[in-house]
Amino acid sequence: MRTGGSLWSTLLSLRLRLIGLVAVVFAASLALGGTVACLNASRSVEAEMRSALAVGQQIVALGVAGLDRSDDPPRALEELVASFRGNRHLRVTLTGAERAVAAPQRDAPPLAAAPGWFERLIGVTPSRVLIPVRLDGRAYGEIALETVPHNEVLEIWNEFGGSLLLLALFSAPTMLLIYVFIGHALRPLDRLAAGLARIGGGDYAVRLEERLPPELSRLRDSFNRMAGQLFAMAAVNRTLNQQLLSLQEQERAELARDLHDEVGPFLFAINIDAANIRRQAEANGLATVAAPAAAIAEAIGHLQKQVKSMLGRLRPIGLAEFGLGDAIAHLIEFWRRRHPEIDYRLAIAPEAEGRGELIDTTLYRIVQECLSNAMRHGKPAAIAISIGCEDGALVARVRDDGCGMSADAGTGYGLIGMGERAKGLGGSLDMASDPGAGTTVTARLPLSEGVPAAVL
Ligand SMILES: Nc1ncnc2c1ncn2[C@@H]1O[C@H](COP(=O)(O)OP(=O)(O)OP(=O)(O)O)[C@@H](O)[C@H]1O
Ligand SMILES: [Mg+2]
Structure with a gap:
């Protein structure tokens, strides 16, 4: 799954793609409309x-036919040509006469013109018609009528410009509105991505609660269902882990009891018997018997020590009876006897004690493994153990100033076990270590389990 940041960039590009699509649709409809x-x-x-040409031809033909009735036909002819002055569509000229006359289209030349490409696009070419003139039975030049599409094209060009301006005025705010709307509509996806990131980080209490359009509300409901199921599964998992841990502790306690009650008395009895045999053998001068009896007593003494040490590990001394602080102090004493050169420090906040047998045992076992790891792998000069409450969690920290974890350090049962114990109570275990700079193990156990909350 992508992170919130990269999802944002995806949203942005999706937004741009949608707006690009709208722009393409606008451009296509503009091109189609323009072509039509x-x-x-x-x-x-x-x-x-x-x-225009037909009307002009008619006027000229009528005018030429009436020339004979005029007192001054050349002048009447000139007036006929001049009557086309200002015509927007026709250019009329008299050629071949004594005086060439032209009726300009407009009194003033046009100020504006449509661009050449537009005139070519409209593609109307001027046409020309020649009407011969006869006066007194002789040819008197000819009147040329020529169409001028230029003005009409200019008019259409101006209309086109107006329509384009209108379209631009309409489409620019429309695109802006669509852009803003899409951004607004996609914003919930951003929150969904943030929610998924939190789920990915193990926070199953997250829920989406905002009102959304139907398409997105289905997504929100599915997200909430998924988060709810994960939350429930995590709770079941935690319960199972807790049961497993307490079963494990129960089994250890039973083993310790059996060792203590069944094996202990027999070892004690054998030890007394061996001592008796040795005493009597010495009294009767049986050196060959006294020596093995002494060896048996020595072996039994060794076995008793081993059993005692196993009992200590199987059942933390004083944990149930005196509480976490005393049990850990006892553990420290155990190590102090073996490594008196190390500076041991213990700080337990009063509110961290008495949180129940399961929590006490979990913290004890974690501290026990940390101490054993520090002695076996770290060779520290000092070890500091602290247990307290931080940000709604019970935090146990064991810091040693030993050699630190080497880069190729593997994972044994110790780290796995500590992690499982912390997770079993809904918490986490964190290891920080640099070669040469010691190792710090931090276990966090939540003080109360979270309930689903609407946080997004
Ligand atoms: N305090 C420490 N200082 C230096 N290295 C450590 C420390 N704690 C752990 N390590 C390294 O991490 C490794 C894994 O520790 P872990 O407790 O899981 O296994 P282990 O102690 O080797 O064996 P076991 O399964 O008996 O505990 C160790 O082998 C060691 O290399
Ligand atoms: Mg270990």
Whole structure:
């Protein structure tokens, strides 16, 4: 699963992709609309030019036919041509006469023009018609009528510009709105990612509680169901682990009892018997018997010490009777006898004691393994043990200033066992060590188990 940060970047790109899609749709509809509008514009300019030319031809034909009735036909002809002055669609000129006359389209030249590419796109070419003029039965030049699509194209170009501006004014805020909306709609996914990250870290109490649209609310409900089931499973797991641990402790206690009650008295009896045999053999001068009897007594003494030490490990001395502090003090005494050169420090906060047999045993076993590891692997000059309450958890810390864990240190039963014990009570175990800088083991046990809480 991706982390919150990288998920955010995915969301961002998804957001950009969606907005890009909207932009493509806008651009495609603009291109399609533009193509259709261009085709229509081309047809309408063509029709306009055709009708302007037809009307112009009619006017010129009528005017030329009436020239004979005029007092001054050349002048009437000039006036006829001049009557087209200002026509937007036709350029009319009289050529071949005594005086060439042209009727300018407009009094002033046009200030603006549509771009060349647009005129080419509309694609209407000017057409030209020549009407011959005869005065008094002789040819008197000809009138040329030429269509000028330029003005019509300019008009369409201006309309196009207006529509484009309108579209831009509409699409820019629309895209911005969509962008903001998508960001808002995807924000819950960010929180979902944060929730998943917390689940990944073992915090099953996390829940999503905000109101969401139907698609996302299904996701939220599934997330909450999953978190709930994980929470329940973790609770069952914890209970099983606790049962396992207390069974283990019970079994150890039974073993200790059997060793103490069954083996102890017999060892004691054998020891007395061996002492008696030795005494009588010495009294009767039986040196060959006295020596083995002494050896038996010595072996039994050794066995008794071993049994005592096993009893101490199987059943922490004083834990049930005097509590955690005394039991650990006893443990320290055990090691002090063997390593008097080490500086031992013990600090137990009063509120950390008396938290129940299971917690006491767990802390005792963890401290026991830490001390044994420090002696076996660390060769420290000082060991500090502290147990107290921090941030709603019971924290046991064992710090030694020994050689630290080497880079190739493996994992034996000790570390696994300590971790399992801490986890069994819903807690955690943390090891910090640098070669040459000692080792610190920290066990955290929650003081109360969490209940599902709406935190997101
Ligand atoms: N206090 C320490 N100082 C230096 N090294 C340590 C310390 N504690 C543990 N280690 C290293 O971590 C390894 C694993 O420790 P762990 O207690 O799991 O196994 P072990 O002590 O070797 O055997 P056992 O299963 O009997 O406990 C050790 O072998 C040792 O290399
Ligand atoms: Mg060990």
